[in-house]
Amino acid sequence: MKITSAEFLISATDWQKCPAPTKPEFAFIGRSNVGKSSLINMLVGRKNLAKTSSTPGKTQTINHFDVNGDWFLVDLPGYGYASASRSARYEWGKMIEQYLKRRENLYCTFVLLDARLPPQKIDVEFVTWMGLQQLPLAIILTKADKLKQQELVRSRKAIEEKLLEQWEELPPMFVTSAERKVGRDELLDFISTTLQQADAD
Numbered sequence: 150m151k152i153t154s155a156e157f158l159i160s161a162t163d164w165q166k167c168p169a170p171t172k173p174e175f176a177f178i179g180r181s182n183v184g185k186s187s188l189i190n191m192l193v194g195r196k197n198l199a200k201t202s203s204t205p206g207k208t209q210t211i212n213h214f215d216v217n218g219d220w221f222l223v224d225l226p227g228y229g230y231a232s233a234s235r236s237a238r239y240e241w242g243k244m245i246e247q248y249l250k251r252r253e254n255l256y257c258t259f260v261l262l263d264a265r266l267p268p269q270k271i272d273v274e275f276v277t278w279m280g281l282q283q284l285p286l287a288i289i290l291t292k293a294d295k296l297k298q299q300e301l302v303r304s305r306k307a308i309e310e311k312l313l314e315q316w317e318e319l320p321p322m323f324v325t326s327a328e329r330k331v332g333r334d335e336l337l338d339f340i341s342t343t344l345q346q347a348d349a350d
């Protein structure tokens with residue numbers, strides 16, 4: 150898929166304030182600082198479309214972008230933000246849960262995991278919850294540039310093994326680096342294929 154346009158639409162604090170669900174939508178979620186906003190910028194080829202920061206907790210709302218006039222891309226706030234208050238975490242949970250369950254045009258949620266880390270409890274719990282809700286998801290390993298090839302293979306295997314404790318079949322999995330533009334074509338191909346299947350239905 151060629152990206153011809155990418156435009157910020159709106160920041161919403163709940164699913165009901167999101168744009169009308171007129172186009173297929175793909176969302177990006179994962180722990181705070183995992184690299185969601187950076188990956189979105191890399192995908193659409195725009196440096197500062199989604200706001201990034203080295204301080205966790207930068208993205209706090211549901212951010213919609215229109216891509217190619219064809220589909221919506223959504224930057225979600227990160228979970229597991231250590232300094233967030235209990236009430237802020239609760240609000241986050243409610244906002245995201247409602248959005249994920251009710252957003253009717255949500256075709257796939259990409260769950261981002263830091264390639265450098267062993268499987269984290271909070272990520273496994275989130276993926277398990279998505280599975281129980283029967284929400285379509287794909288896994289994206291981020292910051293692959295920080296690892297040697299062998300370390301990356303080991304890390305991916307550890308995550309797959311962890312997921313296979315609960316899943317019979319693994320979700321689609323992508324390895325990426327926003328820094329080095331790794332995984333861009335694969336992700337855009339996946340989105341493109343999903344859009345075509347949606348058209349055919």
Ligand code: GTP
Binds near residue numbers: 188202203292326
């Ligand atoms: P929140 O909005 O706070 O939830 O964070 P986020 O998941 O959107 O992360 P963001 O894209 O803001 O990136 C967090 C930090 O990781 C920044 O300092 C980025 O420069 C860095 N980062 C993101 N992607 C990569 C990558 O592919 N490689 C490397 N080396 N660093 C990255």
Ligand code: MG
Binds near residue numbers: 185208224
């Ligand atoms: Mg962000």
